[in-house]
Amino acid sequence: MIGLIQRVSRAKVTVADEVVGAIDHGLLVLLGVEHQDDEVSAEKLAQRIAHYRVFSDAEGKMNNSVVDQQGKVLVVSQFTLAADTRKGRRPSFSSAATPDQAQHLYQVFCDKLAAQGVPVETGRFAADMQVELVNDGPVTFELKV
Numbered sequence: 681m682i683g684l685i686q687r688v689s690r691a692k693v694t695v696a697d698e699v700v701g702a703i704d705h706g707l708l709v710l711l712g713v714e715h716q717d718d719e720v721s722a723e724k725l726a727q728r729i730a731h732y733r734v735f736s737d738a739e740g741k742m743n744n745s746v747v748d749q750q751g752k753v754l755v756v757s758q759f760t761l762a763a764d765t766r767k768g769r770r771p772s773f774s775s776a777a778t779p780d781q782a783q784h785l786y787q788v789f790c791d792k793l794a795a796q797g798v799p800v801e802t803g804r805f806a807a808d809m810q811v812e813l814v815n816d817g818p819v820t821f822e823l824k825v
Contacts, residue, residue, distance in 0.1 A: 681721040681785070682712035682761045687734050687819035691754045693803040694810045701801035706751030707734070708813050711789060712761025713782040714775045722785045724825045726792035729753070734819055742819075746798055753793060756803035756811055757786050779806060 685707050692702035709729060735744040735751070746753060759782060763771035777785065783805050794800045803809045 681714065681717045681725045681789070681825050683725050683729055683823045684710040684712075684758070684761060685729060685732065685734070685821050685823060686710075686813060687816045688754075689814045689816045691811070691813035693754065693756055693801075694812070695804050695807045700804050700807075700809075701754050701756075703752040703754045703799075703801050705749065705816075707746050707753045708811070709753055709755045710758040710761060711755055711786060712758055713777040713785045714762045715777045715781065716775075717777060717781075717785055719785065719788050721825050722789040723792045725823065726789050727796060728823055728825065730793060730796035730798050732821070732823065734821065747796060752799040752801060754801045754803070755786070755790050755793070756809065757782065757805050 688708050690704050691708040693700050730747050731745045733743050733745050735749045737743040759776050762776035763773055765771050786805055790800050
């Protein structure tokens, strides 16, 4: 499971001119699910993201998590993160989970993240989404489990 996290001052997801998820201060998580992932992977990644220290403390060092900051998380499914781009000019998605598996694990991930005490907003699984964000820093990390 892959989580591309971005520290944001605001982010939103729009589907067909309707805002389906929006946050202010927090993290935007683009979530890629691979065929070997399971509920244990989803829980591990949720715990890691909830407590990953990407926010500045009083001394300006990245020592605080989204939980510490009482921030929110916007989770957007993004199967293209599972692409193999090592050769050729076209990505291969052979490692990506099936849509049913990915949707189930996406929901498990969101539920486990919320169980960490983090308010969670979401995009709409498998929809054509427009994602807007203001990356704070910029700060972006790729986390894998």
